[in-house]
Amino acid sequence: AIQMTQSPSSLSASVGDRVTITCRASQGIRNDLGWYQQKPGKAPKLLIYAASSLQSGVPSRFSGSGSGTDFTLTISSLQPEDFATYYCLQDYNYPRTFGQGTKLEIK
Amino acid sequence: QLQLQESGPGLVKPSETLSLTCTVSGGSISSSSYYWGWIRQPPGKGLEWIGSIYYSGSTYYNPSLKSRVTISVDTSKNQFSLKLSSVTAADTAVYYCARHFARFPFDYWGQGTLVTVSS
Numbered sequence: 001a002i003q004m005t006q007s008p009s010s011l012s013a014s015v016g017d018r019v020t021i022t023c024r025a026s027q028g029i030r031n032d033l034g035w036y037q038q039k040p041g042k043a044p045k046l047l048i049y050a051a052s053s054l055q056s057g058v059p060s061r062f063s064g065s066g067s068g069t070d071f072t073l074t075i076s077s078l079q080p081e082d083f084a085t086y087y088c089l090q091d092y093n094y095p096r097t098f099g100q101g102t103k104l105e106i107k
Numbered sequence: 108q109l110q111l112q113e114s115g116p117g118l119v120k121p122s123e124t125l126s127l128t129c130t131v132s133g134g135s136i137s138s139s140s141y142y143w144g145w146i147r148q149p150p151g152k153g154l155e156w157i158g159s160i161y162y163s164g165s166t167y168y169n170p171s172l173k174s175r176v177t178i179s180v181d182t183s184k185n186q187f188s189l190k191l192s193s194v195t196a197a198d199t200a201v202y203y204c205a206r207h208f209a210r211f212p213f214d215y216w217g218q219g220t221l222v223t224v225s226s
Contacts, residue, residue, distance in 0.1 A: 001170065034212030043203055043216035044154065055214070087154055091210050094167045096144075096156040 002026050002090050006099030012107040017078045021102045023071045023088035032092035035064055035073045038101075039084045047086075048073065078104075109134040111204050111217035119198075119224050125191040129204030129217060136185045137162045142207050143187045145178060147200040148219075155200075159207065160187055194224045 003026040013019050023033065031051035036044035046055045048064035051071055061076040075082055083106050088099040115127035129143065136143065144159035158168040160178045168176050172191070180187040191198060201221050205213035 032210050036212070043205075043219055044213075045216075046212055046214050049212050049214075089154075089212050091207065091212050094159075095169045095171075096159075098154040098156070101153045 001095050002029060002092065002097050004088055004090055004097050004099040006086075006088055006102050008102060009100065010103045010105065012105050013078055014107045015078050015080060019075050019078060019104065021073045021086055021088075021104075023066075023073070023099050025069045025071075025090055025092075028068045029090045029092035031067045032090060033064075033066070033071050034089045034091060035062075036087045036089065037082075037084045038087065044087060080106075109206065109215045111206065111215055113202060113204050113217045113220040115220065115222070117221060117223060119194055119222060120226050121195055121224055122193055125189070125194050125198060125222055125224070127189045127202055127204075127220065127222070129187050129189075131185045131187075131206075136180060136187065137182045140208055142167075142209065143180065144205050144207055144213060145189045146203045146205060146213065147198075148203070149197075149200045157189065157191075157202075196224050198222070199224045 005024045007022050033051045035048040038044040047058050047062050052064045063074050065072050086102045110132045112130045119125045142159045145157040148154050158178045160166045160180050175192045177190040201219040203219045205216040207213045
């Protein structure tokens, strides 16, 4: 199974900050990667698919990049509603595997 | 608007079988190109893919759970189901159903249902 390693596992930031979360795959996965945002008690919400494509309805302050094994999710200017946990997911093959998550907290 | 809704017992005894159903509304489960999956999340932990099924019945399972998992589809009811046998406390989690395409992330999710394994 492909292992997805996210970093950092937690992050403190302030409203207006630019933040970057990284995800590394244990083998090449082309651009078959998605990013999710999850708030407590809610299902994950798809933000980015195909590594860099913005899901419909997602604010443009979210962006993704990368290909192969290294990927990043960037939030250009943090808003109060962005404090949540973020996960990456590889959809290159089965078994689908998620990163362990990055908890974004208010500084 | 596509909606998915999980249903099933919230409490299962150890060694028994966990059974959940996902009802799809606002779209057909038989539409080509769609896969239907189960994902779980133990309390306070990360997400784990359990398995997926194509409307035709082809299944894909997580090797770590494969010996205990069965996913099936009932196109007449627009539902798909999960059975997980021989459960232990480690199977306590919120279980989500979700839709995806081949090589595409899960885009529509159910709200999730908490299943607790306890005697």
